[in-house]
Amino acid sequence: MTPQPYKSFADSYDKIMEGRYVSLGWHAFQRERKRLGLRFTRVADLAGGTGEAALRFARQYPVTVVDRSQAMLARARRKMRGLTLLRQDLRNLKLPRLVDLAVCVYGGIHYLTSLRDLTKVFRQVRANLLPGGTFCFDQFTAHGLKTSYGGGRETFVGKDFVSIWTHRWDAKQSRSIIHVEGFSRRGKTWRSQPPETHLHQAFSLAQIRAALRVAGLKELRICELRSGRKPQAADHQRLIFARRIP
Ligand SMILES: C[S@@+](CC[C@H](N)C(=O)[O-])C[C@H]1O[C@@H](n2cnc3c(N)ncnc32)[C@H](O)[C@@H]1O
Numbered sequence: 379m380t381p382q383p384y385k386s387f388a389d390s391y392d393k394i395m396e397g398r399y400v401s402l403g404w405h406a407f408q409r410e411r412k413r414l415g416l417r418f419t420r421v422a423d424l425a426g427g428t429g430e431a432a433l434r435f436a437r438q439y440p441v442t443v444v445d446r447s448q449a450m451l452a453r454a455r456r457k458m459r460g461l462t463l464l465r466q467d468l469r470n471l472k473l474p475r476l477v478d479l480a481v482c483v484y485g486g487i488h489y490l491t492s493l494r495d496l497t498k499v500f501r502q503v504r505a506n507l508l509p510g511g512t513f514c515f516d517q518f519t520a521h522g523l524k525t526s527y528g529g530g531r532e533t534f535v536g537k538d539f540v541s542i543w544t545h546r547w548d549a550k551q552s553r554s555i556i557h558v559e560g561f562s563r564r565g566k567t568w569r570s571q572p573p574e575t576h577l578h579q580a581f582s583l584a585q586i587r588a589a590l591r592v593a594g595l596k597e598l599r600i601c602e603l604r605s606g607r608k609p610q611a612a613d614h615q616r617l618i619f620a621r622r623i624p
Contacts, residue, residue, distance in 0.1 A: 425486025429454030522614030
C-alpha cells in the first residue's frame with residue numbers, strides 16, 4: 379500500500395500553493411453561488427489541507443476543516459484561530475454538526491482512487507449535510523490531468539525549500555502519478571525530505587453523475603471552472619454543485 383502523502387511535503391505544499399489557486403477557485407465558486415442563489419450558515423471544508431479555502435469562508439461563516447494529514451492541519455491551525463479542525467478520513471466523515479455547505483476544492487477529490495471510495499465519500503457528505511444542503515467540489519478531467527501532470531518535471535524553489543515533482547500518466551488506471559521530493563532548510567542546514575507519491579485519479583462525468591445519484595445527491599450544476607460554460611471534452615477543470623435530496 380502507498381503511504382499517505384502530505385507529511386514531509388506539507389510545509390513546501392503550503393508555500394507553493396499559498397494564494398496560487400485560491401483566487402481562481404474562490405471567484406468561480408462565488409460566480410456559481412450567485413447564479414444558483416445559494417445561501418449558507420455553516421461550512422465544512424473537506425480535505426481542507428492547510429486551510430486556504432477555509433480562510434475565505436471563515437470571513438462569513440463558522441468553518442470546520444477536515445483532513446487526514448496532521449501536518450496539513452497543523453499549518454491550518456497556525457493560520458487562524460477559530461477554525462474547527464478535525465483529523466478524519468473523508469470515507470468515514472462524521473461532523474459534530476450538520477452543515478449546509480460542504481466543499482472539497484483544489485483537487486482534494488483526486489486522492490480518492492476508486493469509484494467505490496468516491497461513492498463512499500459522497501454518501502458520507504450527504505449524511506453530514508442538512509436537508510437541502512449543498513456540496514461543491516472541483517476536479518481535473520482526465521485531459522486536464524494528462525496535460526498538467528502527464529509526464530515531466532517541475533521544480534519549485536523558495537528561500538527555504540526546493541520541491542521537485544516528477545509525474546506520469548497511467549492510462550490503464552486513468553490517473554496521474556506524481557513523485558514529490560525535495561529539500562528544506564532550517565537555519566543553515568539543508569535536509570532532504572522523504573519522497574512522497576501522490577495519485578491523482580480522474581473520474582469521468584458519467585462516473586461522477588452516477589456516484590452522486592447513488593449517494594442521494596442531486597446534480598445542481600456542472601461547468602468548466604474558469605468560464606462557467608457547459609462541460610466540453612476539452613475541459614481541464616470543472617466545478618460541480620449538488621444538493622442533498624431531503
Ligand atoms: C491538494 S490538497 C488540497 C488542500 C486544500 N483543499 C487546500 O485548500 O489547499 C489535498 C488534501 O486532501 C487530503 N486528503 C486526501 N485524501 C483524504 C482523505 N481520504 N480524507 C481526508 N483528507 C484527505 C490531503 O491530506 C491533503 O491535505
